[in-house]
Every structure is written in C-alpha cells, then in structure tokens.
Amino acid sequence: MPLDPTTICVIANPRSGRNSQDAQAIHAAMEVFGTATLRHWQDGEDMKDAVRRAVDDGFTTIVAAGGDGTVMGVANALVHGDANLAVLPLGTFNYYARGLQLPQDPRAAAQAILNGHPHRISVGAVNGTVFLNNASLGIYPAILKQRESVYERFGRRRIAAHWSVLKTFMRYRKPWRVTLSMNGRTQTVSTPLIFVARSAYQLERFGLPGAAEISDDDLVLFIAQAEGRLALLKTTWRLCTRKVALNRDVTLLHADSFTIDTRKSSLLAAYDGEKSRMPTPIRFEILRDALSIILPDAADRVDTP
Structure with a gap:
C-alpha cells in the first residue's frame, strides 16, 4: 500500500x-x-x-x-x-x-x-553520532579541513579539491600512533588512516572486501599500512584504480564495537563527509535496529554505477 x-x-x-x-x-x-x-x-x-x-x-x-x-x-x-x-x-x-x-x-x-515500505536497520555511530556510509580518523579528516580553507580562498572547484588533497599529503610526516581496543584485546597501531565502513555499495565501488561483514551488522575497519609519504600516495592510487590489496596496503578487521585512544584529548573525525573534533577515547559501535528507513520495492529499484 x-x-x-x-x-x-x-x-x-x-x-x-x-x-x-x-x-x-x-x-x-x-x-x-x-x-x-x-x-x-x-x-x-x-x-x-x-x-x-x-x-x-x-x-x-x-x-x-x-x-x-x-x-x-x-x-x-x-x-x-x-x-x-x-x-x-x-x-x-x-x-x-x-x-x-x-x-x-x-x-x-x-x-x-x-x-516503498518501512524497514528497520542497524547503523554505525562514532561517539554517539550516527553515520551511514563511513567514518574515519587520520589523513582524510585532515583533507576535509584543508579543503574548507582552499574553498574559501579559491571557490568550490574540482581543481581546488584536488589541491587540498595534494597539500595535505605534502604536509604528511609520519603515521599517527593510536591504541585500538577490540574484542577484549588492545594493540598499538601506527597508521595515517583508520577508515570504518558501513556501506557495502561504497566498498564494492572501490573494489574493497567487507560486504559480507557489513551484512552481518559489523563495522568493517581498514587500517592503512603506509609508513611514508610515497607509500601513502601509492595506496591512494591503488584505491582509485581498485587495486588495494589486503595485508599489503591495508589491514581489515571487523567488530560491532571498538575504541581508538591516543595521548591527545581529542581527534578530528570525519563521518559521511562531515567532520568535528571529538574527545578521546573515540568509540565506534553498531546501534542495532535503531533507524526506520523507506526501502524501494523491487519494481522501483535500479542498478546504479
């Protein structure tokens, strides 16, 4: 009806x-x-x-x-x-x-x-803020911050967006050192980027695994392994060309919750293209059956590139 x-x-x-x-x-x-x-x-x-x-x-x-x-x-x-x-x-x-x-x-x-018809779904949350596609810590939130200042100066142009990426990469010095607590275990991680996915479609667009874990209502966590600037550029290129490899470019983990901590009192976090500074430790979690959405019926669905 x-x-x-x-x-x-x-x-x-x-x-x-x-x-x-x-x-x-x-x-x-x-x-x-x-x-x-x-x-x-x-x-x-x-x-x-x-x-x-x-x-x-x-x-x-x-x-x-x-x-x-x-x-x-x-x-x-x-x-x-x-x-x-x-x-x-x-x-x-x-x-x-x-x-x-x-x-x-x-x-x-x-x-x-x-x-369409209503359907309840589970969603991701970072420090209580809901995200539907992804959330991240590290160089991507830094790119978003840099992009804002570039847009203010040069306007919202595609070349300005590319310049903000390059400018952020050129300022990159060394990986961030964080403490990851997941499934009752704690480990120290050095990485330029922690990317947390909830969209199977987005992962498939970039040729990344993890869709099955998302279907099981887990968060899929990618930890970039690039140590230096050149390695980070290579990983970025491989991501754009759908050639990212597990254990060479990124480590994949999955869980329904985990925390990230550092010596800093706060970290800049990005979520679905927005960003804010959040107090540490930063908690990622699944909120089960927390949101009702309208799903299109089969006759109205389209395959999108």
Whole structure:
C-alpha cells in the first residue's frame, strides 16, 4: 500500500532553493509527492531541530532532500525513533541512496518512496553520532579541513579539491600512533588512516572486501599500512584504480564495537563527509535496529554505477 503523502515531510537545505538544479529537482519530486509538505531549515538553525519539529507536527516519514551529509543529519535526528527516513538524492555521490538502489532521477525517486515500505536497520555511530556510509580518523579528516580553507580562498572547484588533497599529503610526516581496543584485546597501531565502513555499495565501488561483514551488522575497519609519504600516495592510487590489496596496503578487521585512544584529548573525525573534533577515547559501535528507513520495492529499484 503506497505511503500517504499527507504524512510525508520533505526537509531540504535552505541553499537548495537558490540552487536552480536542486530547486528544479525538488519541484519535480513535489509534483509526484502531491500533498506532501516541503520545509527548509533556516540558516543558522540546527537541522535536527527542524526534523524533530516535523516529527512533533505528526509527519511519520521524513524525506532528506540532499546528499550524504544531509541524509546523515536527518538520520541523527530520527535514530531510536519511530518516524521513517526516506532519501531524495541531490548530492554528488549519493552513496547511501545508490546502496538502496534508489533511482537518481527526482521523479522516479519520489515515486519509489511513495511505493516503498518501512524497514528497520542497524547503523554505525562514532561517539554517539550516527553515520551511514563511513567514518574515519587520520589523513582524510585532515583533507576535509584543508579543503574548507582552499574553498574559501579559491571557490568550490574540482581543481581546488584536488589541491587540498595534494597539500595535505605534502604536509604528511609520519603515521599517527593510536591504541585500538577490540574484542577484549588492545594493540598499538601506527597508521595515517583508520577508515570504518558501513556501506557495502561504497566498498564494492572501490573494489574493497567487507560486504559480507557489513551484512552481518559489523563495522568493517581498514587500517592503512603506509609508513611514508610515497607509500601513502601509492595506496591512494591503488584505491582509485581498485587495486588495494589486503595485508599489503591495508589491514581489515571487523567488530560491532571498538575504541581508538591516543595521548591527545581529542581527534578530528570525519563521518559521511562531515567532520568535528571529538574527545578521546573515540568509540565506534553498531546501534542495532535503531533507524526506520523507506526501502524501494523491487519494481522501483535500479542498478546504479
């Protein structure tokens, strides 16, 4: 039975109304949604507040209109609740939506949401913050931080993004030394990157193993083995060309929870493209059956590249 459009609230970034491409996509989706409600959270407003207000107003399905960062933000507001999360993909990569086999066309995506059905899933969390695709410590959060400053100076251009990666790599000196506690054991690890995956689709895109462990509701932990700058560049190239090898480039571990500790009082963490500084020790864990999502029915699923 299709979802009742009157119970659906579409939550969109305030900037999407000024972005002609996103505005057109949202308009097309709303034509399909019919009597559903569209809301933009206000500049300076916490997105969680806008989502929770929609739930308090009686909406039972909240559609995150945006990219993976927007979807993650809405998920954090809905975790452990009864309202459903649905996704209208408007981002660049849309890993989460692609993993659900949602159409990328806004009209088709809206119709798939209407025809879909609720399903509870387990999600990853880092120090209590939900992530749906991945979280990481080390050089990738540093790249995101560098990218912000480069964007402020040169604008949001692809070459500026590439420059932020190169600039971060050139400043790289030596691996981080951390203490990993997992499955009752503790070990010291030296690495430039700890990457924690929850998206089987994303792993398959990069030719990485771990999909079976994710299906078993574990976190999949990749520890980069590169010691120096050249080794890190080689690992990055192998990742881009889908040639990363276990035990040569990365170590793979999996568990439903683990902690990372250092002598520092906090570490910069990235999660689904967002970042923040978090107090140590940093705890990664699976929150079981914590989120209700709208899954597309078989007839509406698409194979996405």
